[in-house]
Amino acid sequence: MVAGRSNEARTVTVGTTSASTALTAAAGVFHEEDAGRTITGTGIPAAATIASVTSDTAAVLSAAATATGSPSVTLGRAQPQAYGFGGWSPETDAESETYSVAAVNAGTATPDRLTNTYTPVAQRARG
Structure with missing residues (x-):
């Protein structure tokens, strides 16, 4: 784990679009280590995970969002890499x-x- 990044669960604000797997966020929110973390929140399907991280402002959900908005979501604890x-x-x-x-x-x-x-x-x- 890189210094300054925690593998603990954390709450972040993301942008979602209904029927899309794309997530957006402010600069520095996503890290490559987030791939595989569970993600929960309004508009996020049950059992969804971060499928991949495109950049520090963009990630891909494992399942399409069910709502459009900017919810606060919880990224689960990171798995050891x-x-x-x-x-x-x-x-x-x-x-x-x-x-x-x-x-x-x-x-x-x-x-x-x-x-x-x-x-x-x-x-x-x-x-």
């Missing part, structure tokens, strides 16, 4: 988007340091 890969964990959100297994395998990006300095390399599982 696994970033990085065996032996490496990013320190920032930007770093988590910079490195990928494919980039490392191609030799175009390498982690700056290993997070597991206790297990000998020969004993580390390969992913």
